[in-house]
Amino acid sequence: MSDPERVTLYYSPQTRATGTRVLLEELDAPYDLHVLNMKASEQREPSYLAVNPLGKVPAIRYGDAFVTEQVAITIYLGDLFSQAGLTPALGDTLRGPYLRWIAYYGSSFEPALMDRFMQREPAPVTQSPYADYDTMLGALEVQLAKGPYLLGERMTAADILWGVAFSWTMMFGIVPKKDVFVRYSGRITSRPAFQRINAADAEMAAQHASAAST
Missing domain, CATH: 1.20.1050 (Glutathione S-transferase Yfyf (Class Pi); Chain A, domain 2)
Incomplete structure (x- = not known):
């Protein structure tokens, strides 16, 4: 079972999900990756389509909440981890x-x-x-x-x-x-944060490419 206090990020390297992972790092948020190998079309499998019917990443789970769409995820995470100071509060002119x-x-x-x-x-x-x-x-x-x-x-x-x-x-x-x-x-x-994730993405993408070719 996943820890309800941790974010699960449905992820594939070098996609729009990279930005969400960088944001999680910047927010110092506890998270786990659920990695999908898009070169093997894992994002089209029924188990993931139940999370996001469009078969796109990123998507996140936090407790019982599932959130898709990068814009919604950005707002949600910024508010959820507001202690990081990256989200203007309600009432803030910004x-x-x-x-x-x-x-x-x-x-x-x-x-x-x-x-x-x-x-x-x-x-x-x-x-x-x-x-x-x-x-x-x-x-x-x-x-x-x-x-x-x-x-x-x-x-x-x-x-x-x-x-x-x-x-x-x-x-x-x-x-x-x-x-x-x-x-x-x-x-x-x-x-x-970006430098760390960019390096990790390059390594993960190479692994996915290798797996797809074997």
Whole structure:
């Protein structure tokens, strides 16, 4: 049986779940990994589809609570481990902007990125969830220019979500390597938590690739 006081993170290396694992490290939260080898399609097995019918990671379990969707997980964990100081409390003037930019990730950034990556024509601006790609990214550029973090001087759980996301989207050329994005992402990826998980991910991914080839 799992310890009800520990978070179980359903995980695969070098995926969106990496950001959640980095966040758990930053929160100093007790957690265990339930690793899925996506190269062996373990995320499509019935046992995991019962956790997340979409067969995606990350997902978490804490006690009897299951949470999917990276945005929801970020908010949930930040509030659950609020003693780490990475979440503006209710009543804090930063709480609204904090929720805004976390929601922006799922509602605007990801849809825009997928359209750009798949070379799909976006919906008309009046119907698109993100207006258009340049407008969506421009709003982020303006906000991050106020820096050093998304909400100014204070680092929050939102910065873990965004810092890791900028790292991989710039790596694949989906987001341009503008100075403001590079500097911002570097503040997160240079932190010990990201460095530890990035190294662990590389080792785990190599093991999965080896297992899939045998």
